[in-house]
Amino acid sequence: MGSIYLIRHGQASFGADDYDVLSPIGVRQAEILGQHLAELGICFDRCLAGDLRRQQHTATSALAQFTAKGLAVPPMETDAAFNEFDADAVIRALIPAMLADEPEAIDILRNAAQNRAEFQRIFALVIERWLAGTYDTPGLESWLGFVERVQAGLQRILEQADGQQKIAVFTSGGTITALLHLITRMPARQAFELNWQIVNTSLNQLKFRGREVALASFNSHAHLQLLKAPELITFR
Structure with missing residues (x-):
């Protein structure tokens, strides 16, 4: 089976004039994530991100940790289907x-x-x-329109993937919520109750075989918990 890792962006600039900028904590979260994945030996066959700055910056900051360890990193691809609403x-x-x-x-x-x-x-x-x-x-953009956009992005990934690939998607909480709704068929309101719990730079793993997709893990943020620094665990 293949794996898709949905990675929420690092902490953005909540309350600032421009939210779409990683805070210093957000950059650190992304670096910690990259170090953690590299140490685990999780190397990606493809890496995608939406075109929002917080998503792109999270991706480049995390993947730089692979490069620093001499690990190969695939070219970054951009697909606006994975933008936040x-x-x-x-x-x-x-x-x-x-x-x-x-x-x-x-x-x-x-x-x-x-x-x-x-x-x-x-x-x-x-x-x-x-x-x-x-x-x-x-x-x-309606909720239904948003879900359709995200679903189209997922379908493009599946159409181009083979059954053993590991694919990283750097995205946002709402996008992850829409995918939870699609894959688990939970009601939208219930999915958004989970949305409020999604930690910045958390890992959400999907397993796929052909067009069949299942949720394997949700909101894993062990890379932050292991540092025992509560200030690194943020939700915006």
Whole structure:
């Protein structure tokens, strides 16, 4: 059987003007991941990433650890199918209809870094509406559209793979959630309950034979746990 390793990007710049930049912790997480994989002798036949900077930077930082140990690294491939959904666009589209019930929502979202718990509560409510599909607006990628995009990316990998390959995909939490939903057939809301638990640079392994795909492991972050440094275990 072949293996696909879905790797969540390192910690991004939550609460900053540009989220799509790895924080110093995010870079360190990626380096630790690369060192861990290299020490385990897990060498990849293919490496892909979405085209978001946090995904690309995580990939280059992790794979540099292989190169430093003299291990071969395949060329990096980019497939935007593995990009995260546009959370800012979802919030902008759906938050206005929520203000009657959540009048402080905009202030909470503008000061997310100082209101992490409230931000998560509001964001979870927004996601519930997005998943329902009844609040879709023109120009906004729907949940179903997002799932179809991610599924198309997975199918491209399977079509080009042979049965023994090890393939790394550097991606995001929402993308991993969509794949969990597709592969395990769990309801979308249940999948997003797991989404909130996905650790930055965690490993999620899929096993495949032909077009058949199964979940082998979820949210493994032993590479961070072994260092006994709680600050390295982050969720955004």
